[in-house]
Amino acid sequence: MMIYSSPKKILVIGATGQLGRLCLKVFSGEKYQTLGTGFSRLSSGLTPLDLSQEGEAAAVVSRVRPDIAIICGAMTDVEGCESSREKAFQINSKSPADIAREMKKIPGGKLVFLSTDYVFDGTCGPYDENSLTHPLNVYGESKLKGEKAVLEASESNLVVRTTTVYSFQAGGNNFTMQLLKRLSQKEKMLVAADQWATPTYAQDLALALENLIKVDACGIIHAAGSDFISRLDFAREAARILKLDPSLIQGLPTSQLKQKAKRPLKAGLKTDRLQKAVGYLMRGIKEGLRDFAENLGKSPVK
Template sequence: MRALVIGASGQVGASLLAVLRARGHEGHGTHGTHPAPGLSPLDLTDHAAVARLISQTRPEWIFCPAGLSHVDYCEDHADEAFAINREGVHAAARAAEAAGAGFVFYSSDYVFDGVGGPFAESDTPRPLSVYGRSKREGEQAVMAACRRAIVIRTSVVYGPEGQEKNFVYQLIRACRAGQGFRPAVDQRASPSYNPDVAAASVELAERELLGLWHVAGSETLDRYAFALLVSREFALDGARLAPVKTAELKQRAARPLDGGLDVRKAQAALRTPLRGSAEGLAAMHRELGGA
């Protein structure tokens, strides 16, 4: 498989390149605002540049984890969020269709309202935030533009990553600096180990399993429970954790509270295991050399 990863400097994108190459595929990657060695610069909002790159690289599959993912930033910059998460990926999916390539788009459990989760693929999206709406409309745009489309929803992605910005890194930094950390006790999600998300993504493409898939960790738990697991795995001072209600955090954008994803469809169809949080965190710790 010749594959193009748009957004290969992020945590899912970097894992995708590693999985693709480990499985004998040819992988080419791009970066946006975070350059990395061996990656080509690409602005997802430059539709002509995206089409040129796809024409030049002639991929059989395009994986697009690139996007604007800072939920509170999106709330105050709606035009930018939709330009990237909807219009940018729509243009890329159109270019994929024109080139005869398949297209994999990454979305989120934030397309749901957080009432009655975890959510299955058959549940009706009701996003609460600009970020959630931009991702939902991105899903619809991709499915309309490309016949060989795969839409993957995931949740609270963590694992080794060069930018070190996911929830686990934030918690480790805070605790090791002697600072407090305030995880929400009323926000439930399905923490997802990024190498598992990447491996499942590649398997879906290899086997041409098209359509909508929930690819996330195998369990749903609140942020405080997840933070406790992180603290235990990395031998952090759990006393630094100060559990709070979401309302106390005064976050700009509304969050789905009883969220997370039902992954039974993916578990039944895929050979790739979707690990629970304790197993995923142990694997991450090993990847980081036990640090």
């Protein structure tokens, strides 16, 4: 186990997103000196960074010189990646590779890169860390290339693959927030009935990142929730717990959803390695959604 002197300087790249903003909370307090970057939702206190601009990410890292950089920022719009291939590779692979090169120059520097179960083809999920990768779409391809660059740069770097991340985030657009907004307005929502994953509560993921960093985990680790479930059943359970009308949810096969990017159908992640590293399993959907409902009670939907 690596013992860090305190405070550790942490750079959260993409601190305005669903996971990044929770990382800013988790990596707070006297043990950490934490900085974040933002792009379109830049707010005061954050450093501007556009990962689509060659050289920007490396310049920020060489100026900040963090002990640990966590790349939460990504082009996460799976459909958008399909139509803007070059931009997807710049943001999801080339900039992470540049960051990895800069982090290597910092003694003891460690880079944590968030990746996805979309590196797999979805024929036999849930997948473990040794499963063969075979992405079906540009998003998955670009994240896999990013993973490789980060792992090749240093053996102390860590790739954390996750999937179907959800949380209550006012103004956010994750799957459960879309469901909440639509069903609250009595609008119908079409949901894939044949896409399976292991939905991951964002708060749990941010905490898992902290614990993985504490034990100095390296290589690839899958961090995801403990239930393997279809998107349709997840949506129905969310509607039940959030007291919304489940009859507004209509299940369809992926083939009828008119999506540009191919989706892995049986995806999801096995988390035995995570359990060994941190000593626990991440929560399942019932507990995550109940926590979501509590946060919803404290904040209006935007």
